[in-house]
Amino acid sequence: MSTFKPRDWGSHAPFIAPGYKSTILRGPSRAPLAIKSGLTEGTGPRFAPAAVRELDFDLTKNGVVNGEPQGERIVVHGRVMDTDGRPQPDILVEIWQANAAGRYVHKVDQHEAPLDPNFRGSGRCFTDANGNYKFYTIKPGAYPWGNHFNAWRPNHIHLSLFGPGFATRLVTQMYFPGDPLLELDPIFLGTEDAAARERLIAKFSIDKTEEGFALGYQFDIVLRGRNGTPMEN
Numbered sequence: 001m002s003t004f005k006p007r008d009w010g011s012h013a014p015f016i017a018p019g020y021k022s023t024i025l026r027g028p029s030r031a032p033l034a035i036k037s038g039l040t041e042g043t044g045p046r047f048a049p050a051a052v053r054e055l056d057f058d059l060t061k062n063g064v065v066n067g068e069p070q071g072e073r074i075v076v077h078g079r080v081m082d083t084d085g086r087p088q089p090d091i092l093v094e095i096w097q098a099n100a101a102g103r104y105v106h107k108v109d110q111h112e113a114p115l116d117p118n119f120r121g122s123g124r125c126f127t128d129a130n131g132n133y134k135f136y137t138i139k140p141g142a143y144p145w146g147n148h149f150n151a152w153r154p155n156h157i158h159l160s161l162f163g164p165g166f167a168t169r170l171v172t173q174m175y176f177p178g179d180p181l182l183e184l185d186p187i188f189l190g191t192e193d194a195a196a197r198e199r200l201i202a203k204f205s206i207d208k209t210e211e212g213f214a215l216g217y218q219f220d221i222v223l224r225g226r227n228g229t230p231m232e233n
Helices: 022-026 039-043 194-198
Strands: 073-081 092-096 122-126 132-138 156-162 170-175 203-210 214-218
Touching (some): 092 132
Antiparallel strands (some): 073 132, 156 170, 203 214
16 A cells, blocks of 8 residues: 655645736635545545536537537547556546637637637546546647737646545646747746646657547646646646
8 A cells, every 4th residue: 555645736836926917816825724624525526427428528529510620630648647656547537628729618718719610629538447538629729818918828728637526626737749839838837847847748649649530649647746747726
């Protein structure tokens, strides 16, 4: 049996990052209070397989109205592991993202990029017995976000993971290799440890690339420890 390993807070972004302006307003300015949790918070409510529909893992199909979504098709896959590398089965993995033009299906997103009527930009799946997950989707576009002059967010996909209960939820972002916007993005750079930032960048995977259909990207997620994936706290 492995010993408990605390979260390495040095590999996560701080609650308040001056370069990421909205954190100055919403980040806590006082030390958090510890609230004792019981069995309920740690074990429920648990999501059942029925929470995932047949095409929820395939964003190239689950929002289709009339035709296919526009953009570069990709396969995003990986494993969810604990700090000792053991696979974590039955984890609910959710993703959401902008479309190929860099626009979300959300009323707040009103920037001048087209919506895609055949792309809703969200999906979910469970990890299998070996901790594996997989999504088909469209590579998201960059978009302006108003944080500073000429600010653009790199291509990225948001991921949320649920274990046995709501108290176990973790949220992170996956970026793409070779993106020149990474070194200009205060959110990505908010994770100050350079090695930890690298763990936010997916790896191109020729093994998962499907001939004539979609490029593959591997993004493994480690839930805790020195090699843990940086999370949005």
